Amino acid sequence: DGGITQSPKYLFRKEGQNVTLSCEQNLNHDAMYWYRQDPGQGLRLIYYSQIVNDFQKGDIAEGYSVSREKKESFPLTVTSAQKNPTAFYLCATMEEGEKLFFGSGTQLSVL
Amino acid sequence: AQSVTQPDIHITVSEGASLELRCNYSYGATPYLFWYVQSPGQGLQLLLKYFSGDTLVQGIKGFEAEFKRSQSSFNLRKPSVHWSDAAEYFCAVFNAGNNRKLIWGLGTSLAVNP
Numbered sequence: 001d002g003g004i005t006q007s008p009k010y011l012f013r014k015e016g017q018n019v020t021l022s023c024e025q026n027l028n029h030d031a032m033y034w035y036r037q038d039p040g041q042g043l044r045l046i047y048y049s050q051i052v053n054d055f056q057k058g059d060i061a062e063g064y065s066v067s068r069e070k071k072e073s074f075p076l077t078v079t080s081a082q083k084n085p086t087a088f089y090l091c092a093t094m095e096e097g098e099k100l101f102f103g104s105g106t107q108l109s110v111l
Numbered sequence: 112a113q114s115v116t117q118p119d120i121h122i123t124v125s126e127g128a129s130l131e132l133r134c135n136y137s138y139g140a141t142p143y144l145f146w147y148v149q150s151p152g153q154g155l156q157l158l159l160k161y162f163s164g165d166t167l168v169q170g171i172k173g174f175e176a177e178f179k180r181s182q183s184s185f186n187l188r189k190p191s192v193h194w195s196d197a198a199e200y201f202c203a204v205f206n207a208g209n210n211r212k213l214i215w216g217l218g219t220s221l222a223v224n225p
Contacts, residue, residue, distance in 0.1 A: 004154075040120070040217065041217065042201065042215045042216060042218050043215045045212060048212065058212075088152075090155070092154075092155075097160075097162075098143055098160075099145075099157055099160065100147075100155070100213065102154030102156070103154050104152075104153055104154050105152065105153065105154055
C-alpha cells in the first residue's frame with residue numbers, strides 16, 4: 001500500500017524544545033516538500049528536496065531544519081527559534097507530471 | 112511575480128445545486144494549473160490538472176475546470192453538489208522555472224446545506 005506516512009498526528013511542544021516531525025514515503029518519488037498551514041493562509045513552503053542529500057529553503061524556513069539522508073525520509077525539525085510553531089504541517093512528494101501526493105498531516109501545538 | 116487568487120474565501124451552496132469556484136493566476140508562460148481538495152484535518156488530494164490541450168478538463172468526484180487564457184482563469188465547476196463535497200479547495204500553478212514549486216491560492220471553504 002503506497003503512500004506517505006506522517007507521524008505523529010498530534011504533537012505538543014514545550015517552550016525552548018526542539019521537536020521532529022516524521023515523513024516517510026514508499027512511492028519512490030525524488031522530490032519531497034514540507035508545508036505549513038495556518039487558518040486562512042493557505043499552504044506555505046518551508047523546505048523542499050529534489051534529491052537525496054540536497055534540500056532548499058522555501059518561503060518560511062526560519063526556525064526549521066530538515067535532512068534528506070534517505071530517499072524515503074524527509075524529517076522536519078521545529079527548533080526553539082520558531083516562536084510561533086502552532087500549525088498544521090503537511091509533507092508531500094511530487095511525481096513526474098508535477099502531481100503532489102500529501103500525507104495526512106501533523107498538528108503541532110505549544111504547551 | 113507569479114500568484115494565484117481565489118476571490119471567494121467561503122461559499123455556501125445547497126445540496127444538488129451547481130458550483131463554481133473561481134481561480135485567477137498571474138504567470139508569464141503557459142501555466143500548469145491544479146485544483147486540490149482538503150477535508151478537515153487531512154492532507155490534500157488532487158482533483159484535476161491542466162497542462163495543455165483541451166481547455167476543459169475532467170477530474171475526480173465529478174468536477175471539471177476550464178482554462179481561459181484570455182481571462183487568466185481556471186474555475187472549478189460541478190453540476191450538482193453532494194454533502195460530501197464540503198471541504199477546502201485550493202487552486203495552484205506550477206512554476207517550472209523555480210525548482211518545481213507550486214504557487215498556491217489561499218483556498219475557498221465550501222459548505223453544503225442539506
